[in-house]
Amino acid sequence: xxxxxxxxxxxxxxxxxxxxxxxxxxxxxxxxxxxxxxxxxxxxxxxxxxxxxxxxxxxxxxxxxxxxxxxxxxxxxxxxxxxxxxxxxxxxxxxxxxxxxxxxxxxxxxxxxxxxx
Amino acid sequence: xxxxxxxxxxxxxxxxxxxxxxxxxxxxxxxxxxxxxxxxxxxxxxxxxxxxxxxxxxxxxxxxxxxxxxxxxxxxxxxxxxxxxxxxxxxxxxxxxxxxxxxxxxxxx
Numbered sequence: 431x432x433x434x435x436x437x438x439x440x441x442x443x444x445x446x447x448x449x450x451x452x453x454x455x456x457x458x459x460x461x462x463x464x465x466x467x468x469x470x471x472x473x474x475x476x477x478x479x480x481x482x483x484x485x486x487x488x489x490x491x492x493x494x495x496x497x498x499x500x501x502x503x504x505x506x507x508x509x510x511x512x513x514x515x516x517x518x519x520x521x522x523x524x525x526x527x528x529x530x531x532x533x534x535x536x537x538x539x540x541x542x543x544x545x546x547x
Numbered sequence: 548x549x550x551x552x553x554x555x556x557x558x559x560x561x562x563x564x565x566x567x568x569x570x571x572x573x574x575x576x577x578x579x580x581x582x583x584x585x586x587x588x589x590x591x592x593x594x595x596x597x598x599x600x601x602x603x604x605x606x607x608x609x610x611x612x613x614x615x616x617x618x619x620x621x622x623x624x625x626x627x628x629x630x631x632x633x634x635x636x637x638x639x640x641x642x643x644x645x646x647x648x649x650x651x652x653x654x655x656x
Contacts, residue, residue, distance in 0.1 A: 463644075472646055473649075475646070486643040533581065535581075535592040540589055
């Protein structure tokens, strides 16, 4: 158990809908990362937050957005869902986001499996 | 475009064998390379490498980075069935956190 929690575990929804995925980082970790893992694309970095502020962006679609709250939990919002958005979404956290812009060890949550029908 | 290529994509070995997994990269302004192990669930951290030629070791696993030739290898000696997993290589540079597709290792008893 990494100490990172994600809810829900599974989510099934229809195309065009909007969903929110939630992540609570390990105690003491200030940085949260979101990833998408699909069979054809592998694991892809979406976005990083550090202490409430956006720190780095990866391949995140405009239909997706995220935020980190004062209690450090984070939410990933996915809207206008398409079939291709079906994937496993991971959240990870780390103590120090970038020491000299070098990424350190991250602890991954169990993931939320999203199925869009 | 920054990219990370892992080889082989898949590997099947017998218990006790030694394996070498490869990761080559092309990234702008390289900062670090990380290895993760992913079994059925979330990835777990193995190593972080920033300097060439310095071997990192943890039990039967070891890894080294060559920044001149732009690659890293992950070695696993005396493999066990518990080593069966997908091994992911991740590189950070100007583009944060570029993942390879992974190498799927299957260890047969």
